[in-house]
Structures are given as structure tokens and as C-alpha cells.
Amino acid sequence: MKYDVTVIGSGPGGYVAAIRCAQLGMKTAIIERYDTLGGTCLNVGCIPSKALLDSSEHFHAAQERFAEHGIDLRDLKVNMPQMIKRKNEVVDQNVKGIDFLMKKNKIEVHHGHASFVDKHTIKVVQSEGSEKTIETDKVIIATGSKPIVPEDWNYDKKRVITSTEALNIEAVPKRMVVVGGGVIGLEMGSVFARLGTQVEVVEYMDRVLPGMDKDCGRELMRSMKKMGVQFHLKHMVTKVKVNKKSATVTVQKRDSEEEPFTINADYCLVAIGRRPYTHGLGLDKVGIELDDKGRIPVDEHLQTSVEGIYAIGDVIRGAMLAHKAEEEGVFAAEVLAGQKPHIEYNHIPNVVYTWPEVAGVGKTEEQLKEEGIPYKVGKFPYKALGRARASMDVDGLVKVISHKATDEILGVHMVGARTADMIAEAVALMEFRASAEDAARMSHAHPTYTEAMKEAALAATADRAIHI
Ligand code: FAD
Ligand code: NAD
16 A cells, blocks of 8 residues: 555544645545544544533523523433433544545545554554554654643542543532643533532632633633632642542642642542653654654644654644644645645634633733733623623623734633634634724624624724723
8 A cells, every 4th residue: 555645643633634635636544543533622522522511501501591581491400321422422423524524535544553664654553453554655643642640640530530531421420620720621620510510620820721811711710610610729639549439639739838638529530731642653763753742843844853754733832722733734735735835823713612611812911911012902891792681691701902003903812602603703803914993893793792892892992892
């Protein structure tokens, strides 16, 4: 078997790269070590977590808000096995969709663990132990990432778990400790809190979502507290013990003499980040060395230190996001075809699918301060929106940051209902280097949540929001 290009890994980076290579006329192969295609995102990441977020949000709304809407529901209860079954069906439909796309684009799929023999030869070991060899001109590595769990935290996958196991819990837990107030901690923490679990989040920093806008993190934390979630900020976990049916977590306040305390919970969900995955890939056979964070170093063309071998997605530098991996998949394929593609990394949005949702693109105020760039800020709260009052989704705000002198939009940060979808407007505006005034003069349908974007842009322009 001889290919123009072989892609290792079938997540959103790998399968998109393979499709673009095929579109550009390359004879393409993709290798995936698991039975299903789609990688972390489709199997144990974006898609299943959003399925459970939607199901749990329906339950929570029915329980907490339907009565006020004038809808009486009696004997409401959670059917967790059905919730998991539906989630599995959603995953199944999505991974089958990738099978279809591979066939449609005549991409040859090889299941098995791939490792380099040399830069043009890849060995594929199948689960039953048989192996085959693939000859290829070019390679795109898209092997993704795995959760980080400290070695002495007794990760038994039963009581001490990561997001992968949390997606398959079949009975609503009474109590759960979530270590890490980042994206996974808050998304998965929300799922269980909505279903009735007492959730406690232990976060090392002084705020949740430390990489995102400070106001948005604060607003989300306020909403999650109303749901009953407890937060231990500036705390760290020092010990995790597994019992027969629970986990005991020792928590210590950072930089403090305070005595540590313990929390005994049905589950300890570890969500403290992910690390690039290159295990058994044979990088030494081709002379690729990892950086200090275990990532594959790449140049501005996403080429590794070895000519003809490229790397994309979670396994290289940058945000660990499916849509970032996808952009890089297209980019690498187009570079291979001799084109000159471009990715504007500053315009890749970040979204947290809690309720309210959090979304941001561009620079935060903190980053602009650090870089010494003069800016102005316009904010508009959801509670002043007619649409938000109608739907009872009054928690939230939109913040538009523009350059103090030129008014160019430098960042947009939002928390509130449907901001995951609304952020696309901000991305488009920034791609076209719009000013806050441009955004403020665009007509936004009434009544919609998007009016908060217009009003925040008006506020950024010259403090001239209309409805506040
Ligand atoms: P992956 O999706 O990790 O795919 C890598 C693939 O390579 C895997 O299938 C793996 O089996 C395979 N592989 C590895 N080594 C080999 C080998 N040697 N041989 C053969 N195959 C190999 N991102 C978002 O943008 N939005 C979200 O809502 C979102 N939600 C998430 C929720 C959770 C719970 C998690 C864990 C992640 C979430 N992410 C989300 C992150 C997103 O899943 C990743 O950024 C994305 O999957 C990275 O894509 P990738 O192609 O680089 O790698
Ligand atoms: P994260 O980096 O988002 O959050 C980890 C959090 O854990 C941080 O707030 C960090 O300060 C904290 N932390 C680290 N060590 C700690 C410790 N010892 N004790 C207490 N707190 C500690 O990582 P994650 O939530 O695990 O997610 C991993 C990756 O997956 C992220 O990079 C994210 O981009 C991606 N992801 C994205 C989405 C999405 O786009 N909606 C959803 C899930 C995951």
C-alpha cells in the first residue's frame, strides 16, 4: 500500500485533514487505533458531553422553571440509563457520519496502532495482534491528547474518574468532587449538579475558567452557585484515596496555614487539563523530539523537524479545541498541495457549554493591559434584554473591547443564553477588522439575545447604549 499522504489519528484534526487532502487530489490513508473514527471529540469529548448537557438542562428547566412558565409537571424524575443510551446513540450517528465521509472521499481507513518505521513507512498493529505496513510520501500526525491524572491520585476509573468515565455514570451520584474549575470541570459539574448531585469544585487559581474573561467567569460562578454548586477557589487537592464505594479527597488552602479538610464523595472527577498523546508512535525512529510539555514542535507551516511530516491539533502547541484542530487539518493539507493558507489564531473562539454559556474571542482586558494596548470597554447585561426576560434567562452580559484610538474590535466576551452561537458574529466582525461603531450600526433582530452585542458595541463606542 502506497499513499501520497497518511494521517495518523481520526479526531477532528485528522479526519478533516484527510478529507481536504482527498479533495486536493492526494491518495490518502487514515489510521485509527480505536474501532470507531472521530477521536476524543466525537467519542468521549465534545459530542457526548453536549448530549448530556442538553439532557440535564432539559431536566433542570423542567424542575426549576416550568412551573413559573405555567407548565405543571408531576413526578418528574431522571432516567439515567435512558439519558446515557440517547447520548450513545448521538455518538453513534456522528461516528457513522465520519465513516460515510471517508468512503465518499475515497480515503482508505486502517484500524490499528500506528508507529513510524522510518519517515516513509508506518507499521499498523491491529487489536488482534496482526500487523501491516504502509508506504507513504507525507505524514500528518493528529494523535490528540489524554487527561492528566497525577500518578498518586489512585485513578481507578471507578471512583476516581476523568471526563471519559463521567460520561457513562448510570445512576445520579449523591456527591461529587470536581478537581479543576476549567472547561471540563464546569461542564461536567453542571451536568451532575442539574440532576441533583451535590457538586464541589476545587480550583487551584483564585477564579474559575482562568484563561477566559474575568467578568464572565465570575458571572458563571454566580449562576452555578444558585444551582447549589460549591466552589473552593485557591485550594488544591493533596491526596485522593479510593474506598469501596467512594473517594476521599484531601483539600488544602493554597499559601495558608489552615488545616486541610477532607471531602468524601461518590466520585472524584479529575479535570486539571490534558496532555498531548504520542505514546508508542515511534517518533525516535524519525528523530522527532518533544518539547517540555510533551508536544510535537512544529514550524509556521505545521511541519515538524522532519521534512514531510506535519502535526496538528491537541498534539501541538495552542488551544486544545476541536475547531482549532479542524482549521489546522485544512491548513496542513493545503500546505502539502503547495497552497499558502493562513490561520488567524487570535480569532479562534472559546466556548463553555454551561448554562449560561460562556464564549470569547480575541484579547481579554488582562492581556491588553499586559501588552500595553490602550482600549475601551462596553458592557450590556442580559437582564436589560426583553428577550432574556421573556425566556427567564437574565443571567449574563456581553462585553465588547475596542482600541481606544481606532475603535477596532480587539475582543468580545460573553456569558448568557445562546452565546455559544452568538460568538460567531464577533468572529466575523474581527475577521473583517470591524470597529465597535460598525457593530453598533448593524441592525440586530428584535427581540433576540444578539441585541446585547449591539448594545455593548454602542456602549464601547461612546457610552451610548440605548436600553440601559
Ligand atoms: P483527538 O480528537 O484526541 O483524536 C486523536 C485520535 O488519534 C484518537 O482517536 C486516537 O485514538 C488516535 N491515535 C492516537 N495515537 C494513535 C496511534 N499511534 N495510531 C493510531 N491512532 C492513534 N473541544 C471543542 O472545541 N468543543 C467542545 O465542546 C469540546 N468538548 C470537550 C469535552 C470533553 C469531555 C473533552 C475531553 C474534550 C473536549 N473538547 C472540546 C476538546 C476536543 O475534543 C479536542 O480538542 C479535539 O478532539 C482534538 O482533536 P485532535 O484531532 O487533535 O485529537
Ligand atoms: P482546563 O485547562 O480548561 O482547566 C483545568 C483547571 O484545573 C484550571 O482551571 C486549573 O487552574 C485547574 N487545576 C490544575 N491543576 C489543579 C490542581 N492540582 N488542583 C486544582 N485545580 C487545578 O482543562 P480541562 O477542563 O481538563 O480541559 C482540557 C482541555 O479540553 C482544555 O484545554 C479545553 O480546551 C478542552 N475542552 C474544551 C471544551 C470546550 O471547548 N467547551 C470542553 C471540554 C474540554
